[in-house]
Amino acid sequence: MIRLSSLLWLALAGALALGLFRVKLEAQHLEAELMAMEQAIVEHQEAIQILEAEFSYLTRPERIARLAEKYLDLAPLEAGNLASFTDLPWRGDDSPAPATPSDTPAGVAKAFLASAEAGR
Amino acid sequence: MTPQTAPSTPPCNPCGLDSHRQAKVQVVEGSAKQALETGRSRLLVAGLAFALAFLIIGLRLVEVSALGQGREPRLAEEPTAPSLVLGRADIVDRNGMVLATTLPTASLYANPRQVRAPHQLAQRLAAVLPSLDAEQTAARLASDRAFVWLKRNLTPRQQALVNDLGAPGLNFQRETKRVYPHGSLAAHIVGFTDIDNRGIAGAERAFDERLRGATEPLALSLDLRIQHIVAEELAASIERFEAIGAAGLVLDVETGELLAMASLPSFDPKEPAAADEERLFNRASLGIYEMGSVFKIFTAAMALDSGMVALEDSFDVSRPIKVSRYTIRDFKPRNRSMTVPEILIYSSNIGTVQMAMAAGTQRQQRFLERLGLLRPSGLELMEIGDPLKPAVWREINTMTISYGHGLAVSPVQLVSAVAAVVNGGALKPATLLRREAGDVPAGRRVIDPETSDVMRWLMRLVVQHGTGRKGAAEGYMVGGKTGTAEKTVGRRYADDARIASFVGAFPMDRPRFVVFAMIDEPKGRKDTHGYATGGWVAAPVVRRVIERMAPLLGMQARPAEETEGADVRLVPASHQGFTLAAHRPG
The missing domain is CATH 1.20.5 (Single alpha-helices involved in coiled-coils or other helix-helix interfaces)
Structure with missing residues (x-):
């Protein structure tokens, strides 16, 4: 035990x-x-x-400036390159937006939008 | 009480009395019984106490081991997270870009006694460390000492290369080294340290206590991108006008933060000893200069704010002012009288002197004192210039100071004062530290908001129609004032050595930044018609700085009709036969 x-x-x-x-x-x-x-x-x-x-x-x-100059197709940002959303034409209806000269920021933006639309 | 007879068996003997004493006790019958009773009850109490204690311990054991949730003890030692200790905090710009940092480096040393083939090893070392002289190294490796330094502060790559040699006898000693990734770009502001990493110039020195032993980086008010723009434009101007130096500043008028402060020529903070005095000298904060016509801003602000001169008042500027042996002339004399806006547009010395005299010497002195132009700037750096002011403030001093001669101040003082004139009239201390939106000081009132409003429009006129036309950045509503001061050489003013400056602010309807450029001893060029004045030399620098920095900060250029509001109240000012208008608050 x-x-x-x-x-x-x-x-x-x-x-x-x-x-x-x-x-x-x-x-x-x-x-x-x-x-x-x-x-x-x-x-x-x-x-x-x-x-x-x-x-x-x-x-x-x-x-960066040196490299951008060498390799990129970009230019320094200038005053005219800035635009706000209110500058963009209204595309709510089919009637053509008021003509915007293509050399203004809004015009450039509009042309860009139009080409994007066409490409879709 | 009956006497107790001795029992056949010994009674309970709790107190450990031996039998001899027991025999004695038995004689004293009454008290013996009492003692026994006492002993018994004490035993009971003690036993109960022990039982209770064991019970508690037992229960606690059960609770801890069986009922406890197996958690870690609450008072356990917190394991201390290891962290890198480098002994000095980083300095970063307002966007977190590293301006100064401490890096661990390895320094290579050798124990020559363990080196077998010194010459061969020296050759191999020189192959990976090009700055090492093979001959000298071989000599050192051949010595019979136990320790020789071979090279201090290797880069990690170099260290890896040396490691790869796998040579016995070579060792690394860990050290730290202060590194300035942006080199000379903000060298005057960031400063540098000595070999023991103690700050001896710039922010390194001014914030030495704060940096030492800390890990949290020190955020300066600088914006490196804008610093670069200012430095680049100044350098271009120095080259174009064959100048000897330049200074430039960008100041946030609302917060007093310096976004850029450049002084050229600059130096490499890696090797400050290699730079001469001229390069180490911070023209923007330590240098003091007679600013010339830029001071007319202050004279006009003082005269208008005092109420002694009204915007419509006109002054005869046809005759030079003669005081004792001095004659005060205009750069381009005009044979008529001028209103206040005209005096600024044409930068008339004679008109400015008359405005100052109308306000008086005392008022001028008090005003300049309030603007902080008579005492050193409160900027955090140690390299701060003491303004040079007249010992006794006579009438002639009032006259010359009104157009910026006879009082020398640092560019930092000047931009702070101009910011106060255009921001609504509050002088805010200039700072090199990033200020959060919450802790911007309210500032000290120096002029009425109405005067500030008038001054903004006068400065705008100077850029629209006057001497500062080359400072006009399209769409940004720049206002400003040019200055061309003759430099003193010894006790005389030199004719051919000038300081050209321009101080601008934008946008003038609600100024956000003051931009200042000063070029030291520019030479006239053919394409500037031989001029090397503030309007020809410094104003274009300010224009390009504004044109480059504004889009970076998301400021949109506005079309002219938007910036020059239609409902301006006019003060007539004629200019080349046209009637112009100065805006007046409603």
Whole structure:
């Protein structure tokens, strides 16, 4: 009888020891993972810091202007290029909108809308 | 009471009395029983207390382990998130573009004792780090010390290349370095730091405390795009007129924020030591200049605001004014009398002097004081010029100061004062920090709103019909005033060295920005008919700056009929035989 209970306790203690060992091992793994993660965070923050500086460097207005001139078919925005929605002709009915000279912003916008309509 | 006989078995002995004493106690019969009773009840109380304590502990155990929701303890240590510590906050512009940042860098050092083939290693190092001298490096690597610096502050790419060499004995030391991605563009404002990352110029110095140890970036009021436009246009003007320098500013009249502040020639903040004094000098805030006719804005505002001069008053400008040994003349003399609008349109010195004299010396002095022109600007920088004013303010000083000579102020002071004249009359302190909509100071009233309204229209007339015509940016309703000041060389005014300036504001019906350009010692050209005046040199710069910056800020140009309202009240002013009109508030 005594032997049986002793064995039982022994088995229990063994199981507990094993369980504890596994939990500790897992905690150790997690801790290592956490540290690696933290290290990675700092590394990424460092990379972000450097990339932001590089972004700022690469978007120097002088450089953008130079590149735009070289590769794009765009001109600097001028006062006449801006128009508001109220400048656009009303196209609610079929009657032709009042003629707008095509050299005004509204005229250009209208011509654009008309060509978009035709292309559809 | 019956005497107690000794029991055959020893009585309960709670107090641990030994049998000898027990025998004695048994003799004292009455008190013995009492003691036993006391002991028994104490035992009971103690036992109950312990039982209760164990019960509580037991219950708590059950509650914690079985009924608890398995949560983390509330008072656990908060795991501190790791973060990059670089020791100095970034400086950014109003849109968040990085102007100054701290980057971690690696510095390469070697332990020569571990290096086997110094010459070969030096060759390989020089191949990846072109700035390294192979001979010198080889000598260093061959020394018998345990530590030699090879190169400080490598870029990440260089570090990777050196790492790829895989040579033993090479090591990196982590350091930080202040980096200015935009180089010379806003160098005077951003400033620079010393080798220990302590600010010694510009914002780096003025906000050193704020930047040190902080991570939150410092947002300046600058708009880099506009800064670039101003710097580029000024540089073009310097080249065109073979000038020695220039300054330009863009100020938000409502908030006092400086959107651009350029001083040319500039320097590379990476190597400030390589720049001479001339380049490091901030003309926009530290330099003080006699501004010339631009000051007529203030004289007119003062005279009108004081009520001593009315818009319709006319002054005889046919004869030069003689005061002691000085004679005050007009650039283009006219043999008649002029109204106030005409005086500004033609930029008449004689008429301006008469306006100033009508208001008086004291009033002028007080007015300029209120406009902040007699004390250093409150701008956050350390590089702030002290205005140069007459020690004793005599009549002759009043006269010359009325058209901008005899009082030297910095461009920052000037634009703040002009902003106050056109924004309805409130002087707001100029700032280099971004102001949120909520914390714009109310400002100090310097002139009546009505006077400010009149001044706006007078300045508009100068650009429409007067000396500032080249400052007119179509559709943006620019108003302004030109200035051409002779520079003092020693104690005399030099004939051939001038400062050409133009201060403009737009749109004049509700000004949003003051734009100022100043070119130092421009030379006349054939296509300007030999002129190097404010109207020919500085006004076109302001026009182009406005034409380029306004669309960027979403400001739409308006057709002329919209901007020059129909119901203007007129003040007659004749110009080349035509009758013009100055707007007058209703």
